[in-house]
Amino acid sequence: MPDFKIAPSILSADFARLGEEVDNVLKSGADVVHFDVMDNHYVPNLTIGPLVCDALRKHGVTADIDVHLMVKPVDRIIPDFAAAGASYITFHPEASEHIDRTLQLIQGEGCKSGLVFNPATPLDVLKHVIDKVDIILLMSVNPGFGGQSFIPETLNKLREAREIIKASGRDIRLEIDGGVKVDNIREIAEAGADMFVAGSAVFGAKSDSDANTYDSVIKAFREELAKAKV
Ligand code: DX5
Ligand code: ZN
Numbered sequence: 001m002p003d004f005k006i007a008p009s010i011l012s013a014d015f016a017r018l019g020e021e022v023d024n025v026l027k028s029g030a031d032v033v034h035f036d037v038m039d040n041h042y043v044p045n046l047t048i049g050p051l052v053c054d055a056l057r058k059h060g061v062t063a064d065i066d067v068h069l070m071v072k073p074v075d076r077i078i079p080d081f082a083a084a085g086a087s088y089i090t091f092h093p094e095a096s097e098h099i100d101r102t103l104q105l106i107q108g109e110g111c112k113s114g115l116v117f118n119p120a121t122p123l124d125v126l127k128h129v130i131d132k133v134d135i136i137l138l139m140s141v142n143p144g145f146g147g148q149s150f151i152p153e154t155l156n157k158l159r160e161a162r163e164i165i166k167a168s169g170r171d172i173r174l175e176i177d178g179g180v181k182v183d184n185i186r187e188i189a190e191a192g193a194d195m196f197v198a199g200s201a202v203f204g205a206k207s208d209s210d211a212n213t214y215d216s217v218i219k220a221f222r223e224e225l226a227k228a229k230v
Pocket of ligand 1: 009010011012034036068141142143144145146147148177178179180197198199200201
């Protein structure tokens with residue numbers, strides 16, 4: 001079985017107690033913290049920046065932090081996120097004038113670099129930069145908001161991306177973001193994803209016994225993933 005990673009998106013967490021929320025979700029078995037950065041320009045919403053990433057590190061978070069940049073321009077903010085403790089930094093190709101340079105900038109800062117593809121964006125750009133990509137993120141909703149429904153066409157795109165990764169012979173993660181739930185994570189894994197962002201499905205599902213634990217939803221994800229034929 002692939003080394004599946006579950007990456008809760010803190011976009012749906014309670015921001016008034018963010019450190020505690022992140023601690024709880026990691027204690028419940030999540031692998032990676034997905035960190036959505038929105039600028040009210042590239043996407044019509046505004047969220048959090050490097051200060052908050054740094055605050056999570058200072059709070060004691062040691063898990064990988066997966067910074068998903070939905071900002072334009074991209075380059076100016078990358079060193080700040082690297083200094084703030086980002087592990088992965090991904091960006092949308094539409095948001096950078098010089099994609100190859102941005103990928104090099106991320107890796108040069110010591111982070112894992114990745115490209116994010118909106119539902120209607122083809123994967124063509126990967127062809128010439130695949131040697132500089134550590135992670136491919138496919139959006140299964142249009143970026144900007146949590147709680148939207150999974151776009152089924154993304155399953156075909158996952159298969160296409162998995163083929164590209166195989167052909168490259170490189171160790172590249174294939175991440176999916178948007179509308180991931182317990183009832184669809186298995187088919188998403190079967191289509192080729194190995195890293196799963198889930199916001200509303202995780203932070204909207206507090207366990208009955210303890211309002212601050214996410215054990216049951218993370219466990220349900222793992223059970224579904226264990227059944228995936230991959
Ligand atoms: C949307 C963000 C997602 C979002 C996913 O632009 O990139 O990470 O938080 O939320 P859900 O899992 O609720 O679709
Ligand atoms: Zn995201």
